[in-house]
Amino acid sequence: xxxxxxxxxxxxxxxxxxxxxxxxxxxxxxxxxxxxxxxxxxxxxxxxxxxxxxxxxxxxxxxxxxxxxxxxxxxxxxxxxxxxxxxxxxxxxxxxxxxxxxxxxxxxxxxxxxxxxxxxxx
Numbered sequence: 038x039x040x041x042x043x044x045x046x047x048x049x050x051x052x053x054x055x056x057x058x059x060x061x062x063x064x065x066x067x068x069x070x071x072x073x074x075x076x077x078x079x080x081x082x083x084x085x086x087x088x089x090x091x092x093x094x095x096x097x098x099x100x101x102x103x104x105x106x107x108x109x110x111x112x113x114x115x116x117x118x119x120x121x122x123x124x125x126x127x128x129x130x131x132x133x134x135x136x137x138x139x140x141x142x143x144x145x146x147x148x149x150x151x152x153x154x155x156x157x158x159x
């Protein structure tokens with residue numbers, strides 16, 4: 038079991054930036070694929086980004102490519118999501134996730150963070 042605690046959400050204006058952090062507790066953090074999903078009001082949960090256990094590769098949804106970057110520090114048991122050039126349509130609750138498989142999919146997620154609200158005003 039990996040427990041995930043998120044921080045770093047907030048309110049920003051369009052074009053601004055935020056960084057989300059997801060701190061994990063558990064012995065097997067470095068063996069997990071880590072990633073991010075988001076869910077906006079009236080929309081289904083969607084994939085945002087994922088990073089392999091080795092941190093050698095990452096994958097992003099087309100909607101965030103070139104703007105968001107995910108990284109991980111296995112020594113600190115922490116994964117990050119840097120959100121740049123934010124748009125109002127990025128407004129959502131962002132969830133950190135852990136899975137034993139890659140690519141990351143919602144059906145394979147074993148552990149979820151509590152969610153971090155990101156609100157982008159126009």
